[in-house]
Structure formats: structure tokens, C-alpha cells
Amino acid sequence: MARYERNHPAISEAEQEILAKKRVLVAGCGGLGGYIIELLGRIGVGHLTVVDGDVFIQSNLNRQLLSSNDTLGRKKPDCAAERMRSVNPLVSLRPVSTFITEENAEDLIAGHDVVVDALDNGPTRIILARAARKLKIPFVSGAISGWRGRVFVLMPDDLSADFLWCGEKGVIQGNLCFAASSTASVQAAETVKLLLDRPGLLHGRLLEFDLLSGQWEEIPLDLS
């Protein structure tokens, strides 16, 4: 298919067909989520569920791909659906305008092959990661702060990673657009690797990078 011609041979045509059948839930349609949704749609993941309870506001404009002067005030998942109809109408995108809670997390993620963390706070990450672990769904976590990003994959047999997200917020450094797009790109790649059973997952290690210093580092993380 001409649309996916440039995906090959990095992914095979057989893998392209596999992607078309896969279901991914992206939790968050903001700084990370906007780019993740775009990338997964463009590469051809067939079914996306995108979840966010927010609407776009001015402070989103510095980094959120789906935000523009035209989308201010509109529900983020609806904008994601509209964008995907234009970018890749072969993708079935289900927009869900709600916040993830302990009550709805498992129902939301059930039936998906991968859950992608594009959230913006610790407590919801904890809820979502626990739900993914309970339903035995791999979880691709990503987060940004200032010039920095962090990505890692949680597999269903892993112990909790709550220690990374619990407690007080700490120092706030803002969220820069290139930290968001870089982190999201790594998350999208990890998601596709999971869907295609490709090696080299960021599992058992954190990838942390600082775009200011130019340092990218793998930090061993044992959650076994």
C-alpha cells in the first residue's frame, strides 16, 4: 500500500498487516499523547483508543501537537479523532472524553494489546499501571520535565513502579515541546516493538535523556 511504502523494509509487509489488527490505548492526548497518537496512526496501528478528560487551553500551545488556536476549548480526544481522519482514515480511533479513575481504568483498557502512558500526574499513572498489571497488558510509560524525558516498559509480571510516581510533586521545571516529542517518539517505537514482538525493549531499564546536556542514559531497573 502506497501509504505505508516508506515503512518498509524497516517493518515488513507482514508486520504492517499485524499492526493493522492491533489495539492500543493512549492515556492522555496532551504533550505526549498528541505525538504518540500521530505516530501510531501514521505507522498504521489499526485501532486506537485515546482517553483524556481535558479541553485545550492556551498553556497547551507550547507543546501539544493537537492544540492550535482553532482547537482551544475543544475536547482533546475529539480533536485527535478529527486529526486522524485526515492523517490516516484507515485507523479506527475511538475518542473517550473522560478522566481515568480507579473505577473506570480496567474497563477502559480491557481488550487492548498495549497501554501507553501519556499522563501528566503521578496518581493516575499509579492507577493505570496497576490496572494494566492486573489485566496483564504491557505498559509503556513516558514522562517529561523541562528538557528531560524518561521512558520504560512495564511487563505484566513486573512488580510495581509506583515509587517513581508517588508522593509530592517536587520541583516543577515546565514541559518543553522537544522533550515531549522526543519522549513520545521513543514511546511509539516501544509500542510498535511490543506489538510486533521485536527485541530491544526498554524493559528492565529506564531510558532517561536530557536534551540540554545531550546526555542519554540507560539506568538499570529491577522490578522482578
Next chain:
Amino acid sequence: MTVTIKFSVRELVGDMRDGAYDVPEGTTISGLLGIAQKEAGMVLSEEVKNSFVFLVGSIPAQWETVLNDGDKVRVLYKILGG
């Protein structure tokens, strides 16, 4: 005993150095950071301390984790944005 520490976010810890520290048996991560602060002549704010997450080797740890000789403490930074 000797333990080492490495900070991920240099701008938050000022002159607190990475590297080896001689500490008493039974020192916790909290104690280690106290020693490191004292050596650097500084006191970390509560906001900065709330930013920290810890690994000992590759294992998640907490402020009250008791260290052993040779432990490598990694002080990460809480990254939560999206």
C-alpha cells in the same frame, strides 16, 4: 563502610558531589544525603527532597532504606509531566 552516590539532576543538588562516601554501618539513604549535604555546606529544600526517587543498584529504595557496604545509590528525579 563505603557507598557511592550519583545524582541525576545536578542543578538541584548544587555542590553535593557524586562519588564515594565513608559512612557508618546502618546508615540509611536519608543519613547518606545528610552527610553529603553537610560536606557540601548546604541544606536541600523540602521541595527538592520531594523530587527525589532512589535506586540502590537497580532496586527501588526509599529514604529509610538501610545501606550496605559497596552499595551504589542512584538519586533520580521525579519526572511526571506529559
